[in-house]
Amino acid sequence: MIDVFVSGLPPGVLLIVAAIPAVLLPHRLSQAVMMALPIVGLAHLLQMPADFSYSIEVFDYTLQITRIDGLSRVFGIVFHIAAFLGVLYASHQKDRLQAAAALIYAGAAIAAVFAGDLMTLFVWWELTAVSSVFLVWASRTEAALKAGQRYLIIQVMSGLLLLAGAILLYRDSGTLAFEHIGLESAGGWLVFLSFGIKAAFPLLHGWMKDAYPEATVTGTVFLSGFTTKLAIYALARGYAGTDILIPIGVTMTAFPIFFAVIENDLRRVLSYSLNNQLGFMVVGVGVGTELALNGTVAHVFAHVIYKALLFMAMGAVLFRTGTIKASELGGLYKSMPWTAFFCIIGSLSISGFPLTSGFVSKSMVLSAVGHEHLLIISMVLLFASAGVLDHSGIKIPFFSFFAHDSGIRVKEAPINMRLAMGIAAAFCIGIGVFPEYLYAILPYPVEYSPYTVSHVVTVLQLLLFAALAFVVLWKTGLYPPELRSVILDIDWTWRRLLPAAWSGVSEVWLMGQRWFLGTADRSRLAVLDFTRAHLSPWTRFGEPWPTGVTAMWAAVLLFAYLLLSF
Amino acid sequence: MADEISRNGNQERQALHGAAAEEDRWLDRPSSINLIIKILVAACVLSVLADFFYHKHADYSFQDWIAFDAVFGFVAYVGLVMTAKGLRRLLMRDEDYYD
Numbered sequence: 001m002i003d004v005f006v007s008g009l010p011p012g013v014l015l016i017v018a019a020i021p022a023v024l025l026p027h028r029l030s031q032a033v034m035m036a037l038p039i040v041g042l043a044h045l046l047q048m049p050a051d052f053s054y055s056i057e058v059f060d061y062t063l064q065i066t067r068i069d070g071l072s073r074v075f076g077i078v079f080h081i082a083a084f085l086g087v088l089y090a091s092h093q094k095d096r097l098q099a100a101a102a103l104i105y106a107g108a109a110i111a112a113v114f115a116g117d118l119m120t121l122f123v124w125w126e127l128t129a130v131s132s133v134f135l136v137w138a139s140r141t142e143a144a145l146k147a148g149q150r151y152l153i154i155q156v157m158s159g160l161l162l163l164a165g166a167i168l169l170y171r172d173s174g175t176l177a178f179e180h181i182g183l184e185s186a187g188g189w190l191v192f193l194s195f196g197i198k199a200a201f202p203l204l205h206g207w208m209k210d211a212y213p214e215a216t217v218t219g220t221v222f223l224s225g226f227t228t229k230l231a232i233y234a235l236a237r238g239y240a241g242t243d244i245l246i247p248i249g250v251t252m253t254a255f256p257i258f259f260a261v262i263e264n265d266l267r268r269v270l271s272y273s274l275n276n277q278l279g280f281m282v283v284g285v286g287v288g289t290e291l292a293l294n295g296t297v298a299h300v301f302a303h304v305i306y307k308a309l310l311f312m313a314m315g316a317v318l319f320r321t322g323t324i325k326a327s328e329l330g331g332l333y334k335s336m337p338w339t340a341f342f343c344i345i346g347s348l349s350i351s352g353f354p355l356t357s358g359f360v361s362k363s364m365v366l367s368a369v370g371h372e373h374l375l376i377i378s379m380v381l382l383f384a385s386a387g388v389l390d391h392s393g394i395k396i397p398f399f400s401f402f403a404h405d406s407g408i409r410v411k412e413a414p415i416n417m418r419l420a421m422g423i424a425a426a427f428c429i430g431i432g433v434f435p436e437y438l439y440a441i442l443p444y445p446v447e448y449s450p451y452t453v454s455h456v457v458t459v460l461q462l463l464l465f466a467a468l469a470f471v472v473l474w475k476t477g478l479y480p481p482e483l484r485s486v487i488l489d490i491d492w493t494w495r496r497l498l499p500a501a502w503s504g505v506s507e508v509w510l511m512g513q514r515w516f517l518g519t520a521d522r523s524r525l526a527v528l529d530f531t532r533a534h535l536s537p538w539t540r541f542g543e544p545w546p547t548g549v550t551a552m553w554a555a556v557l558l559f560a561y562l563l564l565s566f
Numbered sequence: 567m568a569d570e571i572s573r574n575g576n577q578e579r580q581a582l583h584g585a586a587a588e589e590d591r592w593l594d595r596p597s598s599i600n601l602i603i604k605i606l607v608a609a610c611v612l613s614v615l616a617d618f619f620y621h622k623h624a625d626y627s628f629q630d631w632i633a634f635d636a637v638f639g640f641v642a643y644v645g646l647v648m649t650a651k652g653l654r655r656l657l658m659r660d661e662d663y664y665d
Contacts, residue, residue, distance in 0.1 A: 143664075261650035262658065334591065370625030378625065382635075386642040402593070453620045458629070461613045462639035468610050469643035471603055480651040486663040487654075495664060 008054030010066040012110030019103035023096040042080035064116025070443035082225035089420035090218035101134035109226035117176040118166035129155030135219030144214040151211035158197040165190030181238035199231035206491035213267040217315040241288025252279030253384035260391035290444040295364025302357035306349035309424035313343035316413035326482035331405030340401040342421035349428040351393035357431035
């Protein structure tokens with residue numbers, strides 16, 4: 001019985017239950033165990049049947065805690081790889097709290113993609129939120145503390161929307177199963193909004209560019225991998241082919257790149273870039289054909305790795321130099337050549353150059369949109385692809401490792417960081433050169449060949465001429481210089497506008513209160529004065545009246561009453 | 567963590583900053599930069615010339631025009647960067663704005 005239960009538990013639970021014992025071991029042993037955990041977890045997942053389900057009964061509900069199928073399996077695989085890269089990258093670090101939080105976070109995200117019902121999903125969904133915030137707080141700065149609080153509030157809100165939506169859906173349909181949901185019911189909309197927050201839909205994206213750059217050097221590497229891709233998984237499961245996702249996704253590809261161009265904090269540039277990449281995936285889910293969904297999943301797989309690589313490279317720069325502001329950096333290739341080299345591979349991949357992972361995955365999404373003849377969408381995605389080349393392809397490596405020599409000379413990144421970056425870079429090239437291995441694990445059969453002459457040439461034209469445009473702008477001095485600055489974004493509304501509005505409202509309220517109390521006070525005094533002046537014992541009305549006068553007035557009143565009653 | 571990073575960073579910087587006269591780097595020479603730019607321009611020219619030697623089969627007919635993606639890439643890039651540069655007037659604040 002116990003055997004059956006344990007073997008039925010979803011992959012990911014291993015990382016969660018082993019996290020705390022693992023971090024309590026002596027440092028070296030602890031690092032070895034933590035690195036082994038994702039490997040063991042991945043091996044376990046790969047030997048499990050490709051279609052597997054395990055349910056438990058809780059009260060009157062059946063909860064499908066494990067569902068392995070074509071869609072969840074590939075997310076599980078790449079999440080294990082990301083967890084391994086993250087642990088390796090962080091293995092120089094002795095912060096036990098952070099290490100435990102990272103493992104629990106990765107485990108919760110893995111378990112979440114194997115959740116077969118909305119209640120199980122909700123539990124893991126909230127655990128990813130609560131565990132990941134420690135990766136922000138672990139920076140132990142004032143800014144990180146506040147950003148973490150904002151992050152946690154928004155993440156927990158997403159969970160509560162999911163719970164509320166799940167309850168409504170259960171009331172309507174009598175089942176908690178997490179299958180296609182759609183937007184036909186109120187519950188469907190609530191769950192959609194919940195997923196949308198985590199997927200950083202436009203205007204719901206503020207938490208990511210706010211919190212990710214405040215997290216620790218290693219924390220951001222973990223954060224970049226799981227939360228948003230879990231949301232993409234959930235959208236692909238529940239809302240494939242939902243038309244509204246196409247305009248939402250296309251806005252996500254185009255909107256953040258303007259901010260990425262002018263942002264100075266390079267880890268924030270990468271957060272905007274992450275948002276832009278999510279846009280391609282959301283469009284793919286919205287198109288919803290087999291090619292589009294395959295493209296989305298392939299793009300998730302490639303993206304998790306090259307994005308982690310880029311965050312690792314920028315993390316290494318921050319770790320060694322103490323800053324990640326483009327305005328302060330430059331010329332670091334001289335002291336960090338390996339980091340620069342791996343970063344460039346990540347940049348080529350995210351830009352989608354042929355022979356890299358981004359090329360073989362993004363092109364599936366673009367082709368899927370093209371096959372549906374969504375002209376405007378195609379053109380915006382093409383524009384966004386040229387934009388990616390600027391912020392992630394050129395800006396990230398150029399301003400940190402080249403550009404003007406900042407004079408900063410540091411040691412190369414620690415060996416564990418270089419190893420993690422090297423493995424990630426190998427994946428980027430490996431997937432680009434041998435896409436068939438990635439295509440083999442996608443949810444639907446793949447009949448797609450990225451390396452056609454037409455495709456290679458058009459992509460090269462787009463990217464090379466965009467690079468040429470950079471050279472022209474740089475040489476003519478038109479390219480915007482990197483400036484120490486803050487760029488306002490949607491989080492301004494809750495960091496400045498709402499607090500200002502709130503203090504405005506309370507100001508007006510206080511003024512009203514003061515006026516009311518003042519008036520009330522004045523009227524009270526007026527009544528008091530009047531009474532004193534006219535009703536005191538020594539006044540006309542206050543002095544004792546003779547009985548006859550009183551009797552006469554009583555008679556007058558009775559007479560008046562008599563008259564009125566007729 | 568932040569303390570650890572900057573402490574680490576400062577020590578590294580002090581230890582290695584100005585560590586004697588550095589060797590001459592290939593990338594520091596203007597001639598090398600010019601060579602890289604020439605290679606890029608040559609690659610651009612080749613990618614457009616390639617359009618004459620195969621039959622395109624794009625999803626939209628106008629994508630079959632010679633050098634469509636080249637022009638699109640150049641214009642999109644310049645448009646994006648210059649628009650973003652203009653957005654700075656509206657969105658840029660001092661570094662301590664939120665402090």
